[in-house]
Amino acid sequence: MSKSSPLVGKRIVLGGGGGIAAYKVVELMRRMVDAGAFVSPVLTRASLRFVGRTTFSALGSEPARISLWDGSDPIPHTRLGQLADAIVLAPATADLIARYAAGIADDLLTTTLLASKAPVVVVAAMHTEMWQHPSVVENVATLRRRGVVVIEPEAGRLAGGDIGVGRLAETDVIVQVVETLFEVSTKNLLANKSVLVTAGGTREPIDPVRYIGNRSSGKQGIAFARAAAELGARVNLISTVPVFDSAGINVVPVESAQEMFDVVSNLAVSCDLVVMAAAVADFRSANVSPVKIKKRHGAPEIRLEPTPDILAHLGATKRPGQVLVGFAAETGDLEIEARRKLKDKNADFIVANNVLEEDAGFAVDTNRVTLFYGESEVALGHSDKRDIAEKVLRYVAEYAKNTGAWQE
Ligand SMILES: Cc1cc2nc3c(=O)[nH]c(=O)nc-3n(C[C@H](O)[C@H](O)[C@H](O)COP(=O)(O)O)c2cc1C
Numbered sequence: 001m002s003k004s005s006p007l008v009g010k011r012i013v014l015g016g017g018g019g020i021a022a023y024k025v026v027e028l029m030r031r032m033v034d035a036g037a038f039v040s041p042v043l044t045r046a047s048l049r050f051v052g053r054t055t056f057s058a059l060g061s062e063p064a065r066i067s068l069w070d071g072s073d074p075i076p077h078t079r080l081g082q083l084a085d086a087i088v089l090a091p092a093t094a095d096l097i098a099r100y101a102a103g104i105a106d107d108l109l110t111t112t113l114l115a116s117k118a119p120v121v122v123v124a125a126m127h128t129e130m131w132q133h134p135s136v137v138e139n140v141a142t143l144r145r146r147g148v149v150v151i152e153p154e155a156g157r158l159a160g161g162d163i164g165v166g167r168l169a170e171t172d173v174i175v176q177v178v179e180t181l182f183e184v185s186t187k188n189l190l191a192n193k194s195v196l197v198t199a200g201g202t203r204e205p206i207d208p209v210r211y212i213g214n215r216s217s218g219k220q221g222i223a224f225a226r227a228a229a230e231l232g233a234r235v236n237l238i239s240t241v242p243v244f245d246s247a248g249i250n251v252v253p254v255e256s257a258q259e260m261f262d263v264v265s266n267l268a269v270s271c272d273l274v275v276m277a278a279a280v281a282d283f284r285s286a287n288v289s290p291v292k293i294k295k296r297h298g299a300p301e302i303r304l305e306p307t308p309d310i311l312a313h314l315g316a317t318k319r320p321g322q323v324l325v326g327f328a329a330e331t332g333d334l335e336i337e338a339r340r341k342l343k344d345k346n347a348d349f350i351v352a353n354n355v356l357e358e359d360a361g362f363a364v365d366t367n368r369v370t371l372f373y374g375e376s377e378v379a380l381g382h383s384d385k386r387d388i389a390e391k392v393l394r395y396v397a398e399y400a401k402n403t404g405a406w407q408e
């Protein structure tokens with residue numbers, strides 16, 4: 001089970017230099033992708049002498065880039081750097097450090113570095129003599145003065161059997177340093193934001209004692225409300241199930257789809273984010289009996305009619321700056337259904353899961369969801385529902401920031 005990471009939704013350029021430690025960087029890239037980052041590998045020509053482009057392409061979030069000249073993007077030298085949330089140079093060779101410090105822009109990686117305002121982490125690895133050479137020492141000092149984070153090489157066995165300082169830092173250490181770049185900015189990710197969450201399956205009455213329901217336990221919705229509150233939001237939780245630990249959350253109990261519709265449409269107007277995690281019944285009885293239906297009168301005929309479509313209503317009345325997250329609990333055709341919902345309901349995100357999967361979906365504490373937004377599709381992996389909620393909220397906040405929906 002992966003713990004939620006501040007790397008979720010971040011765009012990271014992994015700049016790979018031509019050092020012997022390049023093979024370790026494949027693992028670093030994989031770890032950042034697993035943590036939820038979108039990692040674009042940009043490699044120097046020399047790096048290809050150590051690890052093939054295919055490996056980086058297969059394990060990164062998109063194909064590895066090398067040249068300024070051979071891609072389909074007309075302006076690759078600025079676009080990557082402008083879009084990046086961080087650039088990680090690993091292994092940073094003596095040569096790469098020198099070119100970066102001198103402002104040389106003679107390949108895609110160094111032009112990307114110059115075209116970026118994102119924080120840069122330089123993970124140096126080279127032989128001890130090289131690391132201690134005055135030119136490298138000065139170049140590293142120059143980069144540090146400019147605010148670049150430099151992770152120094154560690155002591156150990158080096159290529160060729162020498163022992164000394166020069167090895168690439170452990171992957172765990174590098175990941176931690178990259179995470180701390182974002183931790184401060186994500187702690188209060190939803191500060192000053194008003195978030196509305198719905199949870200649980202609705203109950204559609206047949207008579208005063210019976211109802212049509214579904215298997216939703218409300219666990220995922222409640223997890224969203226708690227995660228949003230912990231990220232600093234003001235939270236209204238419209239729930240069909242009791243909420244026992246509601247610290248920092250305003251819980252509004254409802255039962256039917258109509259009740260949920262009434263409360264949600266009223267409160268949504270002033271919300272920055274609506275997370276429709278509830279399993280709202282699509283149909284209800286059109287002829288609810290005001291008194292208990294008696295068995296002795298025989299099986300009643302229940303005519304069904306559609307309930308109000310809350311997600312579609314929210315999509316149709318969405319105001320600028322408001323972000324709408326819908327859910328698709330499916331038993332197959334996840335992508336088709338999610339993409340249809342995204343479009344038809346005017347939602348910004350669809351969180352889709354297959355309820356037939358083991359340890360995912362209804363009633364259990366874990367889930368496995370895929371997030372659909374814009375043209376993107378991100379599988380969030382198997383994790384507990386609280387962790388899933390936080391990951392989704394991080395993607396939402398990134399999206400809202402990048403699209404300008406949320407100004408501050
Ligand atoms: C087997 C081998 C291992 C090397 N390992 C390193 C290294 O760990 N660190 C380093 O700074 N240079 C190392 N070099 C030298 C670089 O490959 C060389 O300086 C190259 O020009 C770096 O290009 P780049 O910075 O564009 O990737 C190594 C060279 C060879 C042949």
